[in-house]
Amino acid sequence: MSQVLTIDGKDLAFDSGDTLFDVAQAQGIYIPHLCHHPDYPPQGNCKLCTVDVDGQSKCACTTQAETGMSVQTDSTTLTEYRRALTELLFSEGNHHCPGCERSGNCQLQATAYAQGMTYSSFKLLNPQRQIDASHPSVLLDRDRCILCGLCVRASAQEGKHIFTIAGRGSDSTLAVNSDSGLLADTNLSAEDRATQVCPVGALMVKQQGFRIPIGQRIYDQGTIDDLGNRRPQYHSPKSKTARIAGDSDD
Amino acid sequence: MTKVRVSTCSLAGCFGCHMSFLDVDERLVDLLERVEFNRSPLTDIKACESCDIGFIEGGLCNQENVEVLLQFRKQCRYLVAVGACAINGGIPAMRNSIPISDCLEEVYLNGKGLANQLIPNDPELPRLLNQVRPIHEAVKIDYFLPGCPPSADEILNMLQQIVDGNEPSTSHKNIRFD
Structure with missing residues (x-):
């Protein structure tokens, strides 16, 4: 030091x-x-x-x-930059907060609140993206993916190498490393960090969406500036009582 | 004292924002000393006359929505986009990544249990837009009030600030998208 x-x-x-x-x-x-x-x-x-x-x-x-x-x-300028970046993330995906199970537990949404974003000044692109619901306990909803690459890094560190970012530019997409390209044909589990680390609602453990009601979720309690980047605690699909620990970066 | 004239309407929305506004409850009585409602579901007036403030719920999903929005913009000094649908299309915009013909065929021709399959074509029905679009893509919006719906407190706060001649500000802690 x-x-x-x-x-x-x-x-x-x-x-x-x-x-x-x-x-x-x-x-x-x-x-x-x-x-x-x-x-x-x-x-x-x-x-x-x-x-x-x-x-x-x-x-x-x-x-x-x-x-x-x-x-x-x-600074005011940095907040403006960050708000514009957040608006761009909303514009290039399909982020329908009122219909998303992750609402209130979502770091993208919480960041938008913290930057004072009330709407996106960029055109909403509404891309067509594939949902992968093939896995018994994990849902991949690419509409909500912000291509952060955290699941790619987490899965590599776990030795499974299940995810990668494929394509370039606006054609970039989260791809799954299996012959079929489907999550069902990988050894991903709900307990994997790769599943848990998603900051948004792109990778979600199934049958958990509304265990905690809207209004009682992480960022219903405080701002992301105060609480840090947190992830929800899931029940394990293998047991009704076991819990998968929530996660916080900070 | 001249009252501030307010109009409200729902385009491609569910009237949930209007229902939320009704949660101002008895505060509406105090409010009516300062404002009067022109076109609104509260008055059942069908055409918006010259107004100080227009509150728009819902996005643009058909030609009638566009016509009403243009009329509001022409008549209102300040226009407020209220709720998720007005601001980004909301739940109706979930159809945006599906071709409109596929949507209509699934709903009216190929859906299970349908009888007399026919895509509605009465000339009085407004034609659908290919996508549900936010209202700020069509007209200038002065203020945005997100939420699904925004709370009665937030709607009242926005209205009171404009009536008082203040620049409305939404506290970061009160911004909600759900």
């Missing part, structure tokens, strides 16, 4: 190899993010963690901390 940088006016020590996100998180400074989880290598996919570093916009999750850096994590 010999190196020092400044975040939001505070001098903070850090270790070699720390990212700006790591340094901020260690100090309890919340930086909005959707594609990053401290257990997995950062990829900088969603850009929501964009911060101001000496006048330049940089991803906090992929930028190595350096001595002397002056970092600002919050």
